[in-house]
Amino acid sequence: MPAPSILFVCLGNICRSPLAEGIYRHLTEAASEKPVIASAGIGGWHVGNPPDRRSIKVAAAKGIDLAHQRARQVRRDDFVDFDLVVAMDNSNLARLETMMPAEATARLHLFADLAFGTRQDVPDPYYGDLEDFEAVYSMLFSGCSAVVAKFE
Incomplete structure (x- = not known):
């Protein structure tokens, strides 16, 4: 069974969801069938902008x-x-x-519920410092690893 297509969503699509997209893409690079992976934001404030520089920095330090x-x-x-x-x-x-919409076929999930079976939020690091982004990266990496394992 091929891995499901997945859209990661946060508020503005510059901190958490781009990190999740990048991590999930990285973790599935070796898959024979590459899943469709993307991210988006609830709001449109940052449309067209790259991810937050701190998300880029934390991911780059891990080779993403x-x-x-x-x-x-x-x-x-x-x-x-x-x-x-x-x-x-x-x-x-x-x-x-x-x-x-009524015609939706996608299944909605909370990230932590899908990954860990908990109702925990992935904290928004936007107003924090680099350490907050690193903590979010760690949580997302663990969670994305768990999700990938579910579909192997």
Whole structure:
């Protein structure tokens, strides 16, 4: 069974979801069938911008290049185009639930619930420092590893 297509979603698509996209892509590089992987934001404030420089820096230190990614906003079609739409926190999940059209085929998940079976939010590091981004990277790496293992 091929791995499901997955859209990672956070508030602005510059911190958490681009990290999750990059990590998941990195972890599935060796897969014979590459899953479709993307990220998006609930809001459109950063559309077209690269990820936050701190996300880029933390990922680059681990050999993951995020610099080519550009922020985009969640679209109605995402709920049909992807198998899984994965929210970084409960607030994002609640917004996605209100945005989800009747014809949606995607399954909505909270990241930590899908990865670890918990209702924990992935904290938004935007107003923090590099250590906060490193902590989020670690959480996302562990979680993405768990998700990849589920579909192997």
